[in-house]
Amino acid sequence: MTLAAPPATTHRALHYWQGEFIDDTEATARLADLPALVEQALAEPLPTETVLNACDTLSAALRDPASAVRERLHPQLADATGDTTEVGETLTELAAALARPALERKLRRELGGTGPERLTRPDARETVFEAWAPAGLLVHIAPGNAAAVAPLSVVEGLLTGNVNVLKTSSGDTLLAQHLLAELAAADPTGALARRVVALRFPSGRREWLRLMCAPADVIAVWGGEDAVAGAAELAPAGCRLVEWGHKISFAYLTRVAWQDPATLEALAADVCRLDQQACSSPQVVYLDTEDSEEVFAFAESFAPVLAKATAAVLDTAAASPSTGAAAAPQSLDAAVPPPVDAAVPLVVGAAIPPSLDAAEQAEITTTELLARLEQHLGLTKVIAADDGTWRVLADTRPALTASPLHRSIWVKPLPARDITATLRPMRRYLQTAAVGGSRADIARLSRTLLTAGVLRVTPVGGMLDSYDGEPHDGVYALQRYSRRVSVQTDDTFQATACLDDLVAATPTPAPPTGDLLDKAGVQAQLATLAPEHAHLHFRSGGTTGTPALSVFTNHDYDTQMRAAAHGLLAAGFDPARDRAANLFYCGGMYGGFISFFSILERLNATQIPLAAGTDHAAVAEALITHHADTILGMPSYLWQLFNSQAEKLRAYGGIRKVFYGGEHFTAEQRRTLNDTFGVEVIRSASYGSTDLGPLGYQCTHAHGAVHHVLTELHTLEILDPQEDRPVRAGEAGRLVFTSRTRSGQRLERYQIGDLGRVVEGICPCGSHAPRIELLGRHGDVLRIGTYFYNYRRFVETAQEQLGYRGELQLVLSTETTGEHLTVRLEGEYATDPQRARTAFLTAIPELGTAVTEEKLLTCTVEVVDGTALERTAGSGKLRTVVDLRTASA
Missing domain, CATH: 3.40.309.10 (Aldehyde Dehydrogenase; Chain A, domain 2)
Structure with a gap:
């Protein structure tokens, strides 16, 4: 990214004020209005991600020896030292301090996460929301002998959402002012500039100091006892004085x-x-x-x-x-x-x-x-x-x-x-x-x-070494610059994970403009992934082909599981009351069971980690013995379990909630679970992929395949099915995600193979998080006999024309006379294959034409036992379309 140059300065413009350089006269006039400036700036929330993005952009520019940013900052350091090597080292160290991984680690250590400003539930069993809020106006009185301290202190103030007024010594160069101007220029929203004032003047100018400190909520002072005492005299009642004084080692x-x-x-x-x-x-x-x-x-x-x-x-x-x-x-x-x-x-x-x-x-x-x-x-x-x-x-x-x-x-x-x-x-x-x-x-x-x-x-030998997130003089600076705030609510907020979502959608940056990424591109990245970014290794279920590897850092995984946990709350899971049985598949590096174990753990929920097993009788017995009232798993497996253990589970009658992932229940299957087994809630536990992690969630008002997007993790584009351009409002297209929370792999503009459309308007649940309706996978659309067919049309036809409640599988093959389509139905729910064939040929006109008139393909319906349907080995998902044409060619 090429950064726009910050505003120009003159020899008299020694001060940076909200995006422009000004002289003493203008600074004097503006200081008188400082309280109003603070109130206006604080009225606009500052997302932590805005700060992280700007810092990381500036960091990248500082790391580039040929960047215009380094060229502009070089004179400010050269004024203090003639050592070109030292100037380069200083800029490189500033780049390291501003890099996103370093700041994210600092946020996690000091404030518990990378979105500390969001009002979330620290204990999901309680409807109490907590967040770290800015103190307000943070005044920084910087030392005169360490130029890099001043801008880095302001960065800490920005990470905590404060309005920052910085004083540097009159003997200092303008490095702090110019570095902060470059940081503001790296933020296209302008929010950082509106929160930064950097003045350069001698401590003897007491009137300016008084005007700076009078409205302050926190004063951070760097220096000896005299400097601290001087700041204390100017601090208003109730102002927090943070001393970064001289120390001896x-x-x-x-x-x-x-x-x-x-x-x-x-x-x-x-x-x-x-x-x-x-x-x-x-x-x-x-x-x-x-x-x-x-x-x-x-x-x-x-x-x-x-x-x-x-x-x-x-x-x-x-x-x-x-x-x-x-x-x-x-x-x-x-x-x-x-x-x-x-x-x-x-x-x-x-x-x-x-x-x-x-x-x-x-x-x-x-x-x-x-x-x-x-x-x-x-x-x-x-x-x-x-x-x-x-x-x-x-x-x-x-x-x-x-x-x-x-x-x-x-x-x-x-x-x-x-x-x-x-x-x-x-x-x-x-x-x-x-x-x-x-x-x-x-x-x-x-x-x-x-x-x-x-x-x-x-x-010994490491006294001057440090690590990202290390405390300052025995305290965490970000906590000293913040307030821990809470909101207590009643049970009407049981399905609300974050209060902020009821106010406005989470701001997301514009998506990148580079090439689209596919699964092969993701796999190619793994060959160059550094070991420090490869903590957790998962394989996909292999539904759409050979299982693919996905790699996460532990921190990335934790961030994603917490986001998914918030989604499960929104779906109606109650950690304080529900007894959840985890029936996802596990083993072979498949992450389904492990992920939901982690999600339930972060919700402080009661869970019975059974995992999907072939002994359905033993699983049903465990559910009854341990009083499970909520089950989580793949629809294919849960459907088999309910049907094979129908008598036991009907008699038990204790399963109230079903949360599923990876597939969808059909309308008839839902009706059976409701009417026959007394299940009250059937919702998606999470929408996601092995590569990207959780992508969306359902709320208590979601129907069918509608999901809210986890914009705290990802930026979504919906592109035309055939062309790489955005679809028009309401149109369906390819879902393309850019992950913003991955430390190692850069998953930008990743087309995951799903189709969907935006659902307009604010959800009845009150959340402003955007919604999409999933419309199946690209693989659900198959071409045979010159026509395109959507798998979902076969499912809908079976339900509407036959009252079919089981699973359905399409098998494509090649015979001596041409291509052949086999529709497989479960024998428990379909006993007349000829009637079913007639229904499909009638309800899907292009199929009837291709088979009966044009003779482009042949079609049969097979009635088989449910266990005979082909499934993926890793996840247990039903293979909706089995294409044998390449294998038989």
Whole structure:
């Protein structure tokens, strides 16, 4: 996708305001109207998918070295660093942070799913709906030393549906403003732009700060105690203050670990990464000892390791000169360095690298000078590079001490028994602890350190590493930016899975415009599917040919099963009262039984997982013994079960609901189940395919083959049966789905072989989810003797002309005299094949003409036992059309 360029800016337009760049004068005027802006923007819901789509589009552009987006953003980073390599790395890391898989994982971890704004039932047994709602106006006061933090913080605000006002430092570049402008340009709906304001001004401009904060519902402030205190003064009553303050991190080594050369190399790498500019960088190394001599000895052994690591870093930097800006953090946690106290520079023995500013030089000089003075008291030992590029400061006192950074590390003793007493008083400042030791040591020390106040425990060498969805400083940011809201309802909402569906249809993006995808194309994709996207392997039932493989990630599968569970609720399944027997087929990698086991599990339902079995008597006995009142399965199998065990099941009379999948019951079969067995509800359990998963569901007002579309998962097109163009309103066509929730396979414009049409209007159930009427499969239309015939016409004729209630199968073959059509009927419901043949030839004129007048084919009716009808091995579905012509040719 080619992104449109965001609005242009001038040297005076330093602020991005809802889609345009403005100057100070305009910003002042608009800030006065900020409360009205917030109310207007919040009135328009922001679907999480809109944010995910825009972020993923921008991420793709940032990953492309030749993209215009990278070209436009490059100057904003180049203003801060002359290192071209570093600029590229920063943009690449931003691309990774904005990628859809990373954000989806974050949403799942922090808010429980990828659609947290939807009012759904956390416990399907209760008609209570909960959702995560935006806090309202979220003000971000960003740090002045980590440019990537500001836009990523706003992205978190957008994921939670908030209106976002960002303040960046006057010393920052306009990276945040321009990156957010690119993000807004990636959203064709304009919804993101209406929720973003990004201002660049000094903290001394108190009136702007006051106008920003006065209507705020949440203020997220990045910085030290002064910054937090300043924000607290401006926060209105009831405003939530989220502090992302300065933190201190350290390493803790047992004796075995500090004697291990590999551990020392990993520790040195942590010290050198980003020059200790991240909160998760180590400032202290604690040794599990109280022996001062061991502390000094460790300092001596670690110094050459640190020297080697420093030289490697400086050699790399020399090959690509930089003015010293830090790369983008891998997570927001690793973004803000601890404060550096300004002081008058002092000169001691070691030189200070000229790239440091005066305050940094002063801090390093002062710390080193005091440590050297205390050497005379036997309290410390200083080992430093002659050129001032690194230093190890050994100290016999265990108290936590901040490092002056820039490859400066304290080494201190701290016996494990004293960890809590020593560190807990500093708990508000603690962040990461890297633990080196045995597996047992790591388990034991992790618990102790967490008790003392540490928020993260990592391996040595991995302190600055992070993972998607990792908490910020001990909390989930998305939860801090949201409100958990609930709606309690009565039993009239029993069949409602999501309250939002009663208000408006779920917004869906426009379908892609590429080539259509068929089953062969899906199978070809599997050859290139990465292992991390191939957790679950299912095979289709093989109804339309050779069983095909489908592969899902566990998260994709979970998302789909939850959506299908909502559909089963809408169909009238009651998890609080129904006792469900799962009678779908299982085995051979077929997913029917497994999927409905998962669906019922997510509904917290009572289920009896029997699976379809050939011993119908045993199945019926189990249904009666376990008081099942609801059964789920394939119509073919359920019809066999009811007929073979008719006496038992009529006497039991306890089956009230039947939910089916894969096929349809005929009208006569439904009438028999209602009148003979007392079944009250017969509905589709789900409409779906093995490749795509659930596609639709029936509600309590659905009739026949009408289904609501699961638009939370898929985008649907209906194309002309013969041409690749949309059908006109009300016309039937090919159903083409694009799945929006698949991590690995890109199932775009996938024609699944079904025919259908849109049902206009809002459903009587109140849901705005679109509806379609399924009109059979392409394979239901067969050509024989130059004419086309629809399988459904044979079924309708049998019902209407013969009162037939059984299953019907068409067999196409070739004989010496030409093509032959055999109609197979169950002997239990049809005893006169000649009468049946006459009915078909009369009710289907083109068949009668082809057989009796044109002699293009011959036709017979066979009356067979129901067990003789051919079925697929995997799913047990009836093969409606068996074409033997190719096999006999």
